[in-house]
Amino acid sequence: MITGTTRFAPLLAHPCRHVRTPKVFNAECAARQIDMVMLPLDVQPQMLQPTVAALRAVGNLAGMVVTIPHKTAIATLCDRLTGAAALVGACNIVRREADGSLTGGMFDGEGFVAGLRHQDHDPAGRRVLLIGAGGAASGVAHALVAAGVDSLTIANRSAEKAALLVEQLRSAFPQARLGIGPANPRGHDLVINGTSLGMHEGDALPLDPDRLSPGTLVAEVVMQPDVTPLLRAAEARGLAIHKGLHMVEQQVGLLVDFLA
Ligand SMILES: NC(=O)c1ccc[n+]([C@@H]2O[C@H](COP(=O)([O-])OP(=O)(O)OC[C@H]3O[C@@H](n4cnc5c(N)ncnc54)[C@H](OP(=O)(O)O)[C@@H]3O)[C@@H](O)[C@H]2O)c1
Known part of the structure; x- marks a missing residue:
């Protein structure tokens, strides 16, 4: 029930026809009796800055959840970044503070790991290809x-972005075993598609499924379609799969907590 005290948390996306977050976010708020509501806003990249400037002025704005293609650009519009957002320079959520300033956070990763654990796939000790x-x-x-x-x-695909990410990871986790490699899944026991490949009909597969080893868990960040061509190919080879939906489902509680 929307009333005069309801706080607003739009989802900024472009395009936004595929988004699933409002459904789970609103269900989470309802279940926890939190007076907050989400609507998708279709915002073109060149309109992000004026949209955020206008939303900043709205007193009952709890914040904004942010997805493709705005995650990096919105980080530059925040007054401060916390946690993983400060490490990766990208945000998937922004909280409006009482003084109208904006604090950016990033929960994609925590949501993904929480989703794995929720499905009894502990990532600790695994050899991972992302x-x-x-x-x-x-x-x-x-x-x-x-x-x-x-x-x-x-x-x-863009090797320099992989190199930059490894550099960021090395400075945050100096002991970690990190590498840049081809998209060859052999020798890995957890293989993750972290690209947008699979969202659109006719997309190439992110890797050659014939090179997947027995026992490998194949995971997705893409949540629409529910079972991507990569997951279908893995299933057809008798491998365990992990859907992108698990990531958003486990993440939504973290997003609501950040704004509540
Ligand atoms: N399940 C969830 O909770 C959740 C949360 C967040 C995002 N997602 C999904 O994750 C996906 C990626 O989102 P994002 O925010 O990371 O997007 P992004 O920042 O734009 O990154 C896109 C990634 O996909 C790669 N890519 C795109 N087109 C490609 C192509 N034709 N061939 C090879 N690589 C290609 C890009 O490579 P380059 O660097 O070479 O461009 C980059 O690594 C989307 O499907 C999104 O819906 C899911």
Whole structure:
């Protein structure tokens, strides 16, 4: 029930037809009897700055949840960044403080690791291949290293972004076993698609599924479609899969906590 005291937390995205966060966010608020509501706002990249400037002025704005393509740009519009957001220079949530200032946070990675654990897949001690070095992949990489993986190899189309991510990880976790590699899943027991490949019909697969080893867990950050072509290919080879939906489901409580 929306009343005069309801606080507003829009989801900023472009495009926004695929988003699933409002449904789970609003369900979480309702279940916890928190008077806050989310609507998706379709904001073109060139309109992000004026949109955020206007929202900053809204007294009952709790904050904003942010997704493609705004995660990096919004970090530059915040007054301060906390936790993983400060490490990766990207945000998926912004809290409006009482004085109208904006605090950015990043919970993609924590959500991903919480989703794995919730499905009884502890990432500790695993040899991990992560495809991607964008906003979601960067958060996932930090959280996996913090969760004690054995090793982490990053493969990304733009090699310089993979190198930058490894550099950021090295300064935060000097003892971690990190590498840059091709998207070859052999020898890894957890393989993650952290790119947007799989969202659109006709997308290439992020890796060659014929090179997956027996016993490998294949995980996704893409949540729409629910079972991506990569997950279908892994299932067809008898491998365990982990959907992108688990990441958003476990993350939503963290997002609501940040704004509540
Ligand atoms: N489940 C969840 O809770 C959750 C949370 C956040 C995001 N996501 C999903 O994660 C995905 C990525 O989001 P993001 O915010 O990380 O996006 P992003 O910052 O734009 O990064 C996109 C990544 O995908 C790669 N990529 C894109 N097109 C490619 C192509 N044709 N071939 C090879 N690589 C390609 C990019 O490589 P380059 O660096 O070379 O461009 C980059 O690594 C989206 O599907 C999003 O919906 C899910």
